[in-house]
Amino acid sequence: MKILDRYILRKYFTSFIFTLLILIPIAMAIDVSEKVGKFIKNEELTIEEILNDYYLNFIINYGNTFMPLALFISVIMFTSKMSGNSEIIAIHSSGVSFKRFLKPYLIGATIITIISLYANHFVVPDSNKTLEKFEETYLRSIYKKKTKSSVSKVSLQLSKNDYVYFGYFNFKSNNGYNFSYEHFEGNRLVYKVIAQNIRWNDIDSTYRLSTYRKRFIGTHKDSLDSGSFMDTVFNFEPKDLLYVDYLAREMPSLSLSKHIKQSENRGIKSLNNYKVELYKRTSLPVSSFVLTLIAVTLASKKRRGGIGVNLAAGIALMFLYVFFMKVSEVLGSTAESIPLLMVWIPNLLFGVIAAYLYINANK
Incomplete structure (x- = not known):
C-alpha cells in the first residue's frame, strides 16, 4: 500500500470515528432528556441496568443506523479540506488519475461495509431484543405495551x-x-x-x-x-x-429468513414487513459505496465557497437519501409491492447519481 493510500485511509477512518462519536452522544443526550423521568419513576431500576441493558444496546443500534450518515459527512469534510489545501490538485499533478485517487476510499468503504453487514445480520438483532425487553419492562406505559397476549x-x-x-x-x-x-x-x-x-x-x-x-x-x-x-x-x-413487526428486528438473519420461508409454506401472506427488515440489513451497509463515491466527487473539486458549499450540498443529498429510504421501506411493506425492489431503490437511484458525478469528475 502506497503512502497516498495510507494517508487517505487514515483520514477516512479518523474522520468517520470522530463524526460517529459526535452524533451518538447527541442522540443519547436527546434520549436521556426524554426518558429521565421514566428512569426515576422505576425505583427498582439501577444505573448499571440502564447503562448495560439500555444505553450499551442503544449505542450499538444507533451507531449502526448512523454509520452511512457519519461516513458521508466525514468523507465530505476531510476531502473538502484536502481540496481547499490544494492537496488534490498536487496529487493529480503528480500523475495520479481520479480513478486511482478513489482506490483508498473504496478500500475504506469495503471495510465499513463488511463491519456493518456483520453487525446488521448478527449483532444488532440481539441488541434490539435486549433493548425491546428493557423498554417493554420499564419505559412503556401499561396502555402502550407491545406484547400481544x-x-x-x-x-x-x-x-x-x-x-x-x-x-x-x-x-x-x-x-x-x-x-x-x-x-x-x-x-x-x-x-x-x-x-x-x-x-x-x-x-x-x-x-x-x-x-x-x-x-x-x-x-x-x-x-x-x-x-x-x-x-x-x-x-x-x-x-x-403471532406475527408482529418488532419480532423481525429481534431475529438474526438466518432465523428471519427461515421464518419467512416457513411462514410462506404455511400460507401466511402479510410478510412484507419481515422481508423489508431482512433486505435492508444488506442494502444499508452497501450504501457505504454509493455515499462514499458521491461524497468524493462532490468534495474533490475546489470551490469558491469552500467546505461550507460542499457540506451543504452533501447534507441535502443525504437527507434526500434518508427520505427515499424511509419511503421505500413503507411502500415495500404494503401487500401489493415487491419488497426486494423497493428496499434497493434508494441505492439504485443514488447509484445513478454517483455514476453521473463520477463521469463528470473523471473528465
Missing part, C-alpha cells in the same frame, strides 16, 4: 395438505378454543379434528385436545371418533401464530 380467528397452513384454525389463543396460559385441524390428499378432505379446547405443553412440546371429535371422510360413509382428551403433536408452536 392473545390472537383470534387465526389459521396456519402446516404443510401442503395440513391446515389448522384457532378461534382464540391466549399466549400467557397457552390455551386455545374452537380449534380445528384438516388433512387433505389433493383436493379431497380425508379427516378433520375439532376440539373445544387446546392446550400447549411446553415441557414435551405436545398439545392436549379437550372434548374433541375426529371425523374420517369416507367415499360412501363417514366415521366419527370422539373423546375427552387426546395428546398429539403438530408441526408448529404457539409463537408461530
Whole structure:
C-alpha cells in the first residue's frame, strides 16, 4: 500500500470515528432528556441496568443506523479540506488519475461495509431484543405495551395438505378454543379434528385436545371418533401464530429468513414487513459505496465557497437519501409491492447519481 493510500485511509477512518462519536452522544443526550423521568419513576431500576441493558444496546443500534450518515459527512469534510489545501490538485499533478485517487476510499468503504453487514445480520438483532425487553419492562406505559397476549380467528397452513384454525389463543396460559385441524390428499378432505379446547405443553412440546371429535371422510360413509382428551403433536408452536413487526428486528438473519420461508409454506401472506427488515440489513451497509463515491466527487473539486458549499450540498443529498429510504421501506411493506425492489431503490437511484458525478469528475 502506497503512502497516498495510507494517508487517505487514515483520514477516512479518523474522520468517520470522530463524526460517529459526535452524533451518538447527541442522540443519547436527546434520549436521556426524554426518558429521565421514566428512569426515576422505576425505583427498582439501577444505573448499571440502564447503562448495560439500555444505553450499551442503544449505542450499538444507533451507531449502526448512523454509520452511512457519519461516513458521508466525514468523507465530505476531510476531502473538502484536502481540496481547499490544494492537496488534490498536487496529487493529480503528480500523475495520479481520479480513478486511482478513489482506490483508498473504496478500500475504506469495503471495510465499513463488511463491519456493518456483520453487525446488521448478527449483532444488532440481539441488541434490539435486549433493548425491546428493557423498554417493554420499564419505559412503556401499561396502555402502550407491545406484547400481544392473545390472537383470534387465526389459521396456519402446516404443510401442503395440513391446515389448522384457532378461534382464540391466549399466549400467557397457552390455551386455545374452537380449534380445528384438516388433512387433505389433493383436493379431497380425508379427516378433520375439532376440539373445544387446546392446550400447549411446553415441557414435551405436545398439545392436549379437550372434548374433541375426529371425523374420517369416507367415499360412501363417514366415521366419527370422539373423546375427552387426546395428546398429539403438530408441526408448529404457539409463537408461530403471532406475527408482529418488532419480532423481525429481534431475529438474526438466518432465523428471519427461515421464518419467512416457513411462514410462506404455511400460507401466511402479510410478510412484507419481515422481508423489508431482512433486505435492508444488506442494502444499508452497501450504501457505504454509493455515499462514499458521491461524497468524493462532490468534495474533490475546489470551490469558491469552500467546505461550507460542499457540506451543504452533501447534507441535502443525504437527507434526500434518508427520505427515499424511509419511503421505500413503507411502500415495500404494503401487500401489493415487491419488497426486494423497493428496499434497493434508494441505492439504485443514488447509484445513478454517483455514476453521473463520477463521469463528470473523471473528465
